[in-house]
Amino acid sequence: MTIKISEKDKVFQIATVAGWVKRTGMQVTIDEIDVVIYPLKTQNDTFIQVNEVESGGVVISIPISVIDTFVVDNRDKAIEYYKDNVIPLIQKKIEVNGLDKFRKEVEKAKSYMLEKYGEKPEIKDFEGESK
Structure with a gap:
């Protein structure tokens, strides 16, 4: 499986x-x-919440301890934590369900959200977001 991590955090x-x-x-x-x-x-x-980007739907939700919240308090530490503890779980979920089935579920979720809540707002770079 190929893995690519975005260079910047984004607002989804x-x-x-x-x-x-x-x-x-x-x-x-x-x-x-x-x-x-x-x-x-x-x-x-x-x-640690994982959502599929196009549909916005939940892929997996992993409870973490109070101590682990300090481990993910900055981007570099979060990347390492996600590589070791989160990404393998996502990969396993994709492997178990199969890539085609996973994509079909994404399309169903996307259609449902579009029908129920309308068009999804665009994704923005975090630095470009006003506070």
């Missing part, structure tokens, strides 16, 4: 029950499948 639109939501993360391409990986803090827990 993620599919949620409330519609499209902005999240800042790292784009990773695994065998032509684009995903975004980012930490997601909820009221009680922290996760």
Whole structure:
């Protein structure tokens, strides 16, 4: 499997029950499948969330410990953590389901989100985002 990690973090639109939501993360391409990986803090827990870029749909959500949140607190450390702990899980999911089935599921999710919430807003480089 070929893996490519984006040079800059980007602002993505993620599919949620409330519609499209902005999240800042790292784009990773695994065998032509684009995903975004980012930490997601909820009221009680922290996760490493992986969403497919085109559909915005969740691929995998991995709970992490409080200690691991410090490991991903900057881009360089996050890249190493993702390479060792997250990307292998994504690869396994793609292998188990097969690339064709994975792509079909992406298309279904994309159609559903388009119908339910409208066109997905564009992806932007994180540095270009106003605060």
